[in-house]
Amino acid sequence: MLPTDLLIHRQNGEEIVPKYLPITQKSVAIAADLIHLFQQCHGKTQGELEQRLRELEGTSTDYRIKRGLAHLLRSETFSKFEIVSPLEPQLLRQRVFALSARAAPLPQTAPNTLKTIAAQLSQELQQEIFSEQIRTGLYADLDENKILTQFDAPNPEALLHRYNLSQVQGIFYRASQICINAHRNDPGEYKLLFRYLKLFGLMTYIEGDADHGFTISIDGPTSLFKPSTRYGLDIAKLIPALLHVSKWSLVADLQLRDSYSKTNRTGRFTLDSQCNLVTHYPPGKPYDSLLESAFVDRWQSTKTEWRLEREVDLIPIPGSVMIPDFRVVHPDGRSFLLEIVGYWRPEYLRKKFSQVRQSGCSNLILAISERLNLEKAGVHVRNCPAQVIWFKDKLLPKAVLAVLDGK
Numbered sequence: 001m002l003p004t005d006l007l008i009h010r011q012n013g014e015e016i017v018p019k020y021l022p023i024t025q026k027s028v029a030i031a032a033d034l035i036h037l038f039q040q041c042h043g044k045t046q047g048e049l050e051q052r053l054r055e056l057e058g059t060s061t062d063y064r065i066k067r068g069l070a071h072l073l074r075s076e077t078f079s080k081f082e083i084v085s086p087l088e089p090q091l092l093r094q095r096v097f098a099l100s101a102r103a104a105p106l107p108q109t110a111p112n113t114l115k116t117i118a119a120q121l122s123q124e125l126q127q128e129i130f131s132e133q134i135r136t137g138l139y140a141d142l143d144e145n146k147i148l149t150q151f152d153a154p155n156p157e158a159l160l161h162r163y164n165l166s167q168v169q170g171i172f173y174r175a176s177q178i179c180i181n182a183h184r185n186d187p188g189e190y191k192l193l194f195r196y197l198k199l200f201g202l203m204t205y206i207e208g209d210a211d212h213g214f215t216i217s218i219d220g221p222t223s224l225f226k227p228s229t230r231y232g233l234d235i236a237k238l239i240p241a242l243l244h245v246s247k248w249s250l251v252a253d254l255q256l257r258d259s260y261s262k263t264n265r266t267g268r269f270t271l272d273s274q275c276n277l278v279t280h281y282p283p284g285k286p287y288d289s290l291l292e293s294a295f296v297d298r299w300q301s302t303k304t305e306w307r308l309e310r311e312v313d314l315i316p317i318p319g320s321v322m323i324p325d326f327r328v329v330h331p332d333g334r335s336f337l338l339e340i341v342g343y344w345r346p347e348y349l350r351k352k353f354s355q356v357r358q359s360g361c362s363n364l365i366l367a368i369s370e371r372l373n374l375e376k377a378g379v380h381v382r383n384c385p386a387q388v389i390w391f392k393d394k395l396l397p398k399a400v401l402a403v404l405d406g407k
Contacts, residue, residue, distance in 0.1 A: 006068040007170040018167040031156035047144030080150035085137030161278035169236035175220030183213040183247040196241035200234040222255040243279035317358040
């Protein structure tokens with residue numbers, strides 16, 4: 001993502017409009033030049049790279065765009081900068097300075113000092129170390145001296161898409177409230193979105209159901225008692241996940257700082273699924289765990305009329321939603337939901353069983369690992385309204401079928 005000083009937005013009334021780079025020949029050429037520059041600087045210091053970037057900027061008026069693109073290329077997604085030194089620089093400095101203190105502080109003594117240290121390290125490390133390596137390694141831990149050891153070059157179009165997405169993400173640094181309307185979509189898309197909501201620890205309230213869609217209210221970083229930059233970044237990280245949902249719309253209320261009057265003002269930002277932004281997040285995994293994947297493989301080898309379906313129902317609960325792992329459907333119309341509880345973390349278990357109790361779902365089956373210490377987690381199965389199946393290392397289809405055929 002981009003820092004605040006590289007965000008380019010304009011205001012149309014209260015509406016905030018981010019700067020988008022069109023995928024044109026001119027924009028592609030700018031991105032390609034920057035990518036080529038990074039490739040040329042592979043194996044060189046970050047200081048040399050920065051100097052080359054300043055030369056490329058020149059006196060052009062689009063310098064902020066070039067800086068923004070370079071900032072993205074410099075990130076860990078594409079670049080890896082490392083300390084290259086025969087010994088950890090701080091220890092190397094101690095040894096060089098200690099040896100230097102034994103002789104008169106004259107310029108001509110420096111080469112002998114470096115040669116001596118190089119010989120010592122060659123013997124200790126059992127590899128040939130040269131004086132120049134000692135010289136460059138002394139301050140290799142400074143940012144400008146770190147070496148670009150790896151660069152995974154994106155194609156120019158992908159870099160431009162990342163830039164446009166980053167301009168939008170930066171708007172949410174100053175959000176006070178976000179409201180997302182996720183319209184009727186594939187349930188798997190909802191689950192991926194809700195998983196990211198949980199991953200980033202966002203303060204959310206969810207209403208709705210799978211048939212009509214969900215309304216997701218998120219408290220923004222400026223709504224907190226003390227605005228949190230980190231929380232603003234976490235909200236910004238949600239946007240690429242939202243792009244995996246087919247149909248949605250978003251409205252954000254913003255608290256902005258007027259650079260002229262030095263006063264706060266309000267702003268508004270809207271976005272929807274027709275925005276043409278491109279996500280770099282991978283699609284959701286087919287299964288959350290090897291346990292689920294293995295269960296599906298075993299089910300496919302059974303001879304049963306019951307059909308196993310993946311993540312097709314969402315159960316609304318107050319302020320949130322529960323998404324069972326599977327639905328099992330019989331040709332006669334009977335249908336049951338199956339949730340596999342194999343995760344052992346106490347907080348997760350308490351939340352999971354709280355969701356089950358709140359769901360009021362009468363056709364839910366819980367498959368619980370015997371390895372879980374439910375008592376230690378403060379969970380009591382006797383208070384659980386769902387049908388419970390216990391399993392050890394693997395969940396067998398016949399255990400589930402035994403419950404289904406008894407219904």
